[in-house]
Structures are given as C-alpha cells and as structure tokens.
Amino acid sequence: MPPELAGRSALIDEFVGVLWESRQTGEGQRPWVLSGLRGVGKTVLLNQFGREAQELGLLVVKVEASPGQSLAAALSKQLNLTLRRIISTSEKARQLWLRAARVLKSFQIRVDPSGSYTFGVDLEAETGVGAPTGGTAVRENG
Numbered sequence: 001m002p003p004e005l006a007g008r009s010a011l012i013d014e015f016v017g018v019l020w021e022s023r024q025t026g027e028g029q030r031p032w033v034l035s036g037l038r039g040v041g042k043t044v045l046l047n048q049f050g051r052e053a054q055e056l057g058l059l060v061v062k063v064e065a066s067p068g069q070s071l072a073a074a075l076s077k078q079l080n081l082t083l084r085r086i087i088s089t090s091e092k093a094r095q096l097w098l099r100a101a102r103v104l105k106s107f108q109i110r111v112d113p114s115g116s117y118t119f120g121v122d123l124e125a126e127t128g129v130g131a132p133t134g135g136t137a138v139r140e141n142g
Contacts, residue, residue, distance in 0.1 A: 005041065005048055012045075016052050023056065059086065 005012065015032075022028045034042045050060040061078045065071050087094045108120040 015049050019053055019056055
C-alpha cells in the first residue's frame, strides 16, 4: 500500500459520508464504479474503502472474479466464511444473522420455462402492528 493516497482524500471522505448516511437511513446509494488504467490505484482505493467501512463496524467481503469460478460461487464462499467467523464470536451477531435468515427464507421466486416468474413473500403477522397474515404474491410476465 502506498504511504498516502495522493489526491484521493475528497473521494474517501465522500465514501465515508455515504457509509454514514447508509447506516442512518438503512438504505445505500447506487453502486459506485471505479475505472481506470492498470496501475492507477483502483485496488488500493478499494482496500482503503474496505478499511473505512470496517472502522465503522460494517462487514466487508473481498471477492476477486476469476475465469475458473462463477462470481456467485466466489461471493457465496466469502460471505459464508465471513458470517461464520462473526457468528462464532458474538451472540448478538448470531441472533441478528438468524433473524435475517428467517426473513430471507420467507422470500420465494419461481421461474417457468416460458420466462414467466412469480415472486412471493410468506409473512408472519407482527404483533401490535397489524401486519397482514398469510402469503403475498406478485406475478409478472417477463
């Protein structure tokens, strides 16, 4: 890593601002795309972004695409390793992960050979809020 990311402080500050905003609102911005010629510091900058995110207590997963493995497989592997490490060290993280997994489990998507798909959510009522019970489904033909 170079001793200084010359000329990148404004970009790093903007990124940290986006991270703070995302933590406050629970919603992220549109994806960022870093591009440039080989050797201009894209990877160094990404690594700095990762360190900034970790300093804010965010989970960072680094995945490099390669021709021999699908991006989905590489991402799944790294997410699994990272989550297992965090879950094994914190009961709070374990409980949050189990809650998130239950939410993910409630989503359903079905695609038939004609290209039509059905997206559904199986919801349990949230006590005291008046949330709907049963399933909710949206069907679109694509």
